[in-house]
Amino acid sequence: MPISPNQGSTGGGTTVTVTGTNLTGTTAVLFGTKPATAVTNVSPTQVTAVSPAGSGTVGVTVTTPGGTSNPLPFFYVGAPFKSGLSVSSGATAGG
DSSP states (O other), X not given: OOEESOEEETTOOOEEXXXXXXXTTOOEEEETTEEOSEEEEEETTEEEEEOOSOOSEEEEEEEETXXXXXXXXXXXXXXXXXXXXXXXXXXXXXO
16 A cells, blocks of 8 residues: 655645555544544545644554554655855855
C-alpha cells in the first residue's frame, strides 16, 4: 500500500493519499497515535487524509471494517529557516 507524499510539515495540514485495496468504509487514518484531521474515502482503492501536527517519523495506518493496515512511514520535516546574514550588501558581480 503506497502513501503519497510520504513527508510533510511538522505543523500538519499535508494531504496524503493512501492507495490499496478494500478501503471502502475507512473509519480511521492514524499518523502514529494521532488521528488525521480529515479523511475522505475517494474510492475502494484510495483514501485521502490530512496529517495532524507531529514530529519525527510515524507509521500511518488505515482502519476499515476488515481490519487495520500495516504502518507506512511518514516523515515530518521542519520548514527551512534563515538564521541571519553576515553581510547585508555587496557588489552585484559577487565576491
